[in-house]
Amino acid sequence: MSDVSHYLMVALCSCLAYPVVYVKVAPYLLKSLVFQRYASLDKAKQKFAHMITTSLIYTAVVSPCALYVHHFDQDLAHTRKNNILRYDSPTVRYISALLLGYTTGESVVNIMVVGRSGVSWFSFVVHHVITCYATLVTCVYPSLPAFANFAVATEFSTIWLNIRLLLKEFGIPQSSTVNKVNNLAFFLSFSYVRVWLLIFDFYIPLTSLLLTKEFYTIELPVVVASVCASQFYLFINLYWYGLMCRMIPKVISGSKKDD
Numbered sequence: 001m002s003d004v005s006h007y008l009m010v011a012l013c014s015c016l017a018y019p020v021v022y023v024k025v026a027p028y029l030l031k032s033l034v035f036q037r038y039a040s041l042d043k044a045k046q047k048f049a050h051m052i053t054t055s056l057i058y059t060a061v062v063s064p065c066a067l068y069v070h071h072f073d074q075d076l077a078h079t080r081k082n083n084i085l086r087y088d089s090p091t092v093r094y095i096s097a098l099l100l101g102y103t104t105g106e107s108v109v110n111i112m113v114v115g116r117s118g119v120s121w122f123s124f125v126v127h128h129v130i131t132c133y134a135t136l137v138t139c140v141y142p143s144l145p146a147f148a149n150f151a152v153a154t155e156f157s158t159i160w161l162n163i164r165l166l167l168k169e170f171g172i173p174q175s176s177t178v179n180k181v182n183n184l185a186f187f188l189s190f191s192y193v194r195v196w197l198l199i200f201d202f203y204i205p206l207t208s209l210l211l212t213k214e215f216y217t218i219e220l221p222v223v224v225a226s227v228c229a230s231q232f233y234l235f236i237n238l239y240w241y242g243l244m245c246r247m248i249p250k251v252i253s254g255s256k257k258d259d
Helices: 005-033 035-039 043-072 074-081 090-114 121-140 156-169 177-210 220-253
Strands: none
Touching: 005 035, 005 043, 005 090, 005 121, 043 074, 043 090, 043 156, 043 177, 090 121, 121 220, 156 177, 177 220
16 A cells, blocks of 8 residues: 555645634635625524535535546546556545545534534435545545546535525525526536436446456455445435426526525
């Protein structure tokens, strides 16, 4: 196993940076950009807005990097197309380390301080536990980096979800232009990264690997992460997508009330 201390250090720094961004950076940005609407929120809603803004900052950094790597890293694409199981991609491991630190920090802050999230509590906990495990495995083992990169790339749609949640907290009506545009961006990005890429570039190729004997010669934590993550992400994202498809016409038109 290669030295992983620098990846774990990046994850630790990312985790330690989370409360700083949450306490200092997020409130500063909100006060600077939307002071009156932010000031009108009670303390509990302000804390929630801080968490969403912090998530927006992190996801706006890591997910575009992961998408760029997915589309333009030819060596990584080669490993996926040719079923190369072991390949060390420092770029993917550093990006995964950032996501690991962010997910860990968000989990701690949400449990100890915020006490609410944009999804159900059960979904939040399960999603974050699996994401932490999968990204930790990516940091430690140089195996299946092309598939591990998807855990970060799917967070691209979270950018628009965070904006949607902030607009809702600030009382921006669904019928407003900014909400309609953001809802459309959320739906299209979700369709691309969490449905199209998830099925055709992640789930189907990975499932074919699961049927080979060679796959089970790699490290056991990687096997466990691949099996659990592939099934979980497919199920939960298709479930969410089904809900979105039923709501999106009214949401984009602005005829649906805030929920």
